[in-house]
Amino acid sequence: MFNYILYRIGQLIALHLPLKITYKIALFISDLHYLFAHKDRRITKESLKVIFPDKSDREIRRIRIKIFRNFAKYLVDFFRFSKLDAQYIKENIKIENIHYIDEALSKGKGAIIVSAHLGNWELGGVVVALLGYPFWIVALPHKYRKVNDFFNFQRGSKGINVIPLGRAARQSLDILKENRVLALAGDRDFSEKGIVSDFFGRPAIFPQGPAALSLKTGAKVIPGFMLRNEGDTFTLKFEKPLEFISTGDKNNDLIGLTAQYRNIFEDYIRKYPDQWYMFRKFWRDL
Secondary structure, three states, X not given: OHHHXXXXXXXXXXXXOOHHHHHHHHHHHHHHHHHHXXXXXXXXXXXXXXXXXXXXXXXXXXXXXXXXXXXXXXXXXXXXXXXXXXXXXXXXXEEEOOHHHHHHHOOOOOEEEEEOOEEOHHHHHHHHHHOOOOEEEEEOOOOOHHHHHHHHHHHHOOOEEEEXXXXXXXXXXXXXXXXXXXXXXXXXXXXXXXXXXXXXXXXEXXXXXXXXXXXHHOXXXXXXXXXXXXXXXXXXXXXXXXXXXXXXXXXXXXXXXXXXHHHHHHXXXXXXXXXXXXXXXXXXXX
């Protein structure tokens, strides 16, 4: 309940103050939170040490502070969804390679956008939906119903349809059969039944959903990322749809296809480490 109240206060501020001022308030709160969030600081430091084993503690700390600050800005952007329109997209967001979605849909099997908790994936979904694509996401429900309803209302108000993670398989298959766009986060497994794969040289568990759905339906997997630029503009970038030839061995195919977008995640996270919001333990052996 306390988180819900904080979110609504944050939304009130974000909707009634200029964006630059709201960002400054968010950064101030983020820096205060950083001082007391001992667990989050420890986990982000451990993760950054895996990604950048040669960086000094001082360099790691600099990146870690930016992670907290960028996440605060991510929340501001989420609170301001009702203000987003075509004019905002035109003035603030550069879109690269969206034709890959059109190419996938032209085959009639739907499209699977796979992303990471990087940049502003929620805003990326809003942009795709506002551009007129039939857009669905699979999301882990929040523990508290009011918080969950708040997040889903924000998404639904901009044309994003939400499938709860607990019953996603059947609905996801139906969405793809209807030749729609389905977006999945591919960097965090919540089922503990995912695929073990090396990530920056250490074993981690990845959700099998994106690969499993693609292999079952023939829908192409398209890596996509909404990245924050200097000056708080954004670039929504899509990578080329993944080409994968099935071996007929289901387990090997799941591992192989997952490895393809895992490698792309590594490249993006190395380039934008201060935009990867992983405040939970990620690697199995940490």
